[in-house]
Amino acid sequence: MFELFRELQRYVNFTEKDEVVLRGIPEEVHQHFPEIAELFYARVLEFEPGRAALARGEKHVGQLKGTLVRWMKELITGPWDETYVERRARIGRVHVQIALPQHYMVSAMNLVRVHLRDRVCRALGPGTDACSEAETSLEKICDIDLALMLHTYREDLESSQVRAERLATFGQLVGSIGHELRNPLGVIETSLFVLKGRATEDEKTKRHLDRIGQQVALANDIITQLLSLIRDRPLDRGRIDFAALIRDAMSESPKVSLKLPPTLGVQGDATQLRQVIVNLTQNAVWFATDRGTVELTLREEEGHAVLWVDDSGPGIDPTVRNRLFEPLVTTRPAGIGLGLALVKRIVERHGGTVSAGRSPLGGARFEVRLPGGAP
Amino acid sequence: MKRRYLLVDDNHAFAENVAEILSDAGAEVTCAADGEGALEAVSKSRFDAMVTDMKMPGVSGSELLRRVRERDPGLPVVLVSAYTRNEQLAEARQLGLLAFFAKTSGPAELLALLSHARRDAMVLAATEDEARVEQVRETLSRLGITVCSGSGEVPPICKPRAILADGESRWASLFPSVPVFSLRDPVETIGTRLDSLCAASAA
Numbered sequence: 247m248f249e250l251f252r253e254l255q256r257y258v259n260f261t262e263k264d265e266v267v268l269r270g271i272p273e274e275v276h277q278h279f280p281e282i283a284e285l286f287y288a289r290v291l292e293f294e295p296g297r298a299a300l301a302r303g304e305k306h307v308g309q310l311k312g313t314l315v316r317w318m319k320e321l322i323t324g325p326w327d328e329t330y331v332e333r334r335a336r337i338g339r340v341h342v343q344i345a346l347p348q349h350y351m352v353s354a355m356n357l358v359r360v361h362l363r364d365r366v367c368r369a370l371g372p373g374t375d376a377c378s379e380a381e382t383s384l385e386k387i388c389d390i391d392l393a394l395m396l397h398t399y400r401e402d403l404e405s406s407q408v409r410a411e412r413l414a415t416f417g418q419l420v421g422s423i424g425h426e427l428r429n430p431l432g433v434i435e436t437s438l439f440v441l442k443g444r445a446t447e448d449e450k451t452k453r454h455l456d457r458i459g460q461q462v463a464l465a466n467d468i469i470t471q472l473l474s475l476i477r478d479r480p481l482d483r484g485r486i487d488f489a490a491l492i493r494d495a496m497s498e499s500p501k502v503s504l505k506l507p508p509t510l511g512v513q514g515d516a517t518q519l520r521q522v523i524v525n526l527t528q529n530a531v532w533f534a535t536d537r538g539t540v541e542l543t544l545r546e547e548e549g550h551a552v553l554w555v556d557d558s559g560p561g562i563d564p565t566v567r568n569r570l571f572e573p574l575v576t577t578r579p580a581g582i583g584l585g586l587a588l589v590k591r592i593v594e595r596h597g598g599t600v601s602a603g604r605s606p607l608g609g610a611r612f613e614v615r616l617p618g619g620a621p
Numbered sequence: 622m623k624r625r626y627l628l629v630d631d632n633h634a635f636a637e638n639v640a641e642i643l644s645d646a647g648a649e650v651t652c653a654a655d656g657e658g659a660l661e662a663v664s665k666s667r668f669d670a671m672v673t674d675m676k677m678p679g680v681s682g683s684e685l686l687r688r689v690r691e692r693d694p695g696l697p698v699v700l701v702s703a704y705t706r707n708e709q710l711a712e713a714r715q716l717g718l719l720a721f722f723a724k725t726s727g728p729a730e731l732l733a734l735l736s737h738a739r740r741d742a743m744v745l746a747a748t749e750d751e752a753r754v755e756q757v758r759e760t761l762s763r764l765g766i767t768v769c770s771g772s773g774e775v776p777p778i779c780k781p782r783a784i785l786a787d788g789e790s791r792w793a794s795l796f797p798s799v800p801v802f803s804l805r806d807p808v809e810t811i812g813t814r815l816d817s818l819c820a821a822s823a824a
Contacts, residue, residue, distance in 0.1 A: 425703045425704050426703065427703075428703035428723065428724045428725050429632050429635065429703050429724060431724070431725045432632075432635050432701075432703065432724030432725050433632070433634045433635045433638060435724075435725055435727055435728070436635065436638035436639055436642060436727075436728050437638055439638075439642060439727065439728050439729070440638065440641060440642060440645070443645065462725070466725045469725075482752050
């Protein structure tokens with residue numbers, strides 16, 4: 247990253263002279279930083295994607311404003327060394343991690359630039375040589391910083407491409423292994439059928455035969471989940487009552503409290519949407535543990551069916567937040583990391599979205615939005 | 622009379638197990654380890670149904686089905702495969718399957734289905750609506766009736782008892798003496814009509 251910084255300095259012709267000019271900016275300008283930070287976050291929060299990104303963030307807006315104030319101070323006072331670049335990169339990566347759309351970041355950065363220039367010129371006297379000199383140096387360092395921020399987005403894009411390629415290869419491998427495992431499982435299944443057909447009074451034999459059957463079924467389930475993840479099963483679309491589907495899917499989960507309207511219609515594949523409900527609830531129940539609570543809320547919002555799955559668990563582990571919906575990402579000790587990937591896939595194929603955030607219950611909230619509306 | 626089945630699978634353990642289960646149920650079973658062996662058996666003898674794997678060395682399950690249709694067009698065929706979805710399966714469906722099972726779905730359903738399989742009981746489903754075909758196939762397979770499906774060329778070796786169409790079908794004009802039923806009718810109604818049709822012609 248520092249190499250890139252050096253290259254950018256050469257490109258915009260940022261020299262020691264600029265460093266001297268920036269350091270010469272009167273300290274009184276610093277008192278305006280908090281107010282510029284306010285304007286910056288007001289701009290970011292003006293739009294839904296910005297709000298959503300900040301809601302996903304670990305840090306509170308107050309903390310972020312503090313970071314921005316420090317960022318402006320360093321921008322002007324330097325030193326413009328490796329630590330400077332490292333800190334910039336870290337801030338950029340936070341934006342990427344909370345999935346703040348790149349264009350919001352650019353327009354908000356521009357706002358900082360404009361206001362800084364204005365405050366600096368007011369301090370140095372508008373129209374003076376000192377003002378125009380400072381403006382030029384400020385432009386250069388702002389250009390460099392913006393380029394560094396954008397670079398972190400590029401880093402993320404490159405690494406997600408690598409991940410996608412790895413997953414494609416992995417998908418093929420999983421496909422063959424999954425299918426091939428069905429051969430031995432089929433043999434076990436049929437042998438079990440033969441053995442179970444032979445009358446036995448021995449309780450121990452019966453118990454173990456049952457256990458083999460259960461475990462074969464489990465193995466088969468895992469394979470089916472893996473395979474459904476890597477293949478495009480066509481949607482068997484129909485008009486379904488999403489509220490009734492949830493009630494039905496949760497009929498044997500008494501600990502999950504339901505806040506559902508009497509009916510709510512969506513267009514979709516009932517079997518696959520049931521899988522969405524079951525997968526999200528299973529996670530929630532696991533994280534909430536026996537002592538906690540899980541709540542499913544369904545409502546209609548602007549022609550969409552919106553489902554919240556809330557739990558009182560520990561919330562989403564920040565280390566996986568960014569990759570939560572990717573296959574093989576899991577924080578459950580016995581999880582294989584396919585549930586949420588499958589959820590995302592199914593929801594998106596229905597033209598909907600799924601996102602994760604904080605729940606008022608204290609744990610995680612998963613939100614599924616499906617196009618649909620009233621029955 | 623004992624039911625006679627042909628079982629084709631290159632996985633010996635699986636073939637042996639299924640053969641044992643079918644024999645225990647009172648059937649006579651011939652096993653073949655590959656497509657060539659199966660074709661030879663079909664040429665020599667008449668079976669009530671054939672159960673075949675899809676992925677085998679040499680001749681695949683769907684290719685075997687095509688060649689079997691040339692020799693014994695009325696033979697009910699059940700595909701049992703570890704591969705639940707691929708292009709060959711689509712081809713096999715077109716050529717007429719009584720049913721398709723995943724290898725892990727357990728033998729109970731297979732046993733029941735085979736005991737009802739009827740020879741020379743095929744219907745052509747003229748539609749691109751795969752989901753509808755599967756619904757119809759599920760009901761008809763329990764009655765022992767095989768469904769060939771598609772919308773372009775008529776499957777070359779299918780001799781239909783009836784045509785199921787979801788609108789105007791040019792297939793109907795190719796088989797002027799064959800009754801045409803609407804695919805939009807309830808599946809149960811289609812099943813009842815075909816059941817009596819096949820029963821009448823068998824008698």
